[in-house]
Amino acid sequence: MITPSIHSIDLLRLALAFLPVLLFLVALRGLDSYKLVSIRSVAMGLGAGAIAAGLCFAINTLIFQRFAGYEDQYAQFGAPVVEELAKAAYWTFVIATARTAFMADSAICGFAVGAGFALVENVSYLHLLQGKGVGVWLLRGFGTAVMHGGVAALGATLSVFLLEGRESVSFRLFIPGVVSSILLHSLFNQNLESPLTSTVAAVLGIPVILAFVFYFSEKSLREWLGGKLDRDIDMIGMIGSKEFQETRVGSYLTSLQEAFPPAVRGDMLSLLQLTSEVSARAKSELMFREMGLEVAPDPEVDSLLTELRYLEKSIGPTGMLAIRPLLSQTPRDLWEMHRLGQKQR
């Protein structure tokens, strides 16, 4: 992809095209007051985008060779499908595996993939656009990079929005996000008025849309955090109270006495208490972080998570199914557990 005849001026142009995108990515991360996405995750997103770009370069080259003469049509309709699917492979993976669960962090991951993609793509264009003016580079480099990052970020955000509040991840819910990123990419490639119009629309429009995404994500996160932390506190209080048998949780566990032996019901109660405690720890940490406080890593979390795994095994799949109504396991809850588990490694 890189030829030996690259001039230093072209490298300067590459930097000119890519630096603002990196700064935009840093700004997005700075806007996230909960600091949900680590620098490592951003770097992984950039890397995944670069790999996706390499793959697409190979596929696109093959298609260009096979269907010579249809380059323009392919660039407008075919390439957006291939490229967005390649980028979506990463961002759907991080969302489906609960590595991100909020709109803001999904937007950052999506943008990082797009930025990584654009970097490699721009390197490959160095050769093709050698000697062209700065204006062409800004259009080709910066505009396209913002588009790549922006449409992936919007696709990921839309998917998280559709998944919100759902207990399990359904791949059908990713379709609107992937399709919308393909459509926006295709629209950008149409150059309806001129390449300049498409670039200006992307550079001005995408930051505005992402600013809204961040505003609503932070609002939703704050409400979720408060609401769920209160539920955890209520559960801990309920389990510790003298009138536990009369509470809804107590009554429900009593109703299971014919189906499960006392030891398993005891483990069920321990699991409920432990889940609420682990969950409350994770949420309070997020809350403190939002308030600008840093708390030292929790030394107990590792053993608590080990105990949780033991209890799950001891209760068994049928027992876990029986206490499912009392446990909240939305993608956000899974993400919270994932984040806690990661921090201990």
Place this chain on the structure above:
Amino acid sequence: MTIDRTEVDGKVVLRVAGRMDAENAVLFERECESCLTDGVRALVIDLTDLKYVSSMGLRSFVMIGQKLKEKGGDFRICCLTGLVRQVFEITRLNQVLPLHDSLESALVGG
């Protein structure tokens, strides 16, 4: 929820009783703000009779603690019991704010 304000050894003691939920947390914040406006720089919160604290309550404690710290003041919490103590320990608020077992120990020093 009730809040009784007394002064001991030049420090203001707020004795909070009942349940500190979202609505009451605002009242607590207001009372603390009024102490700060009055120039109070040493605030002790006695939670002997507090039976419940919600996430909003936890936020309020952190926020008032931060405000007092910014003004060079001293914010102490004492006499936590039952669920409230459990919640402070689980959320590790005890690492952020100094907790004392008794009112006497909270009033000593500083």
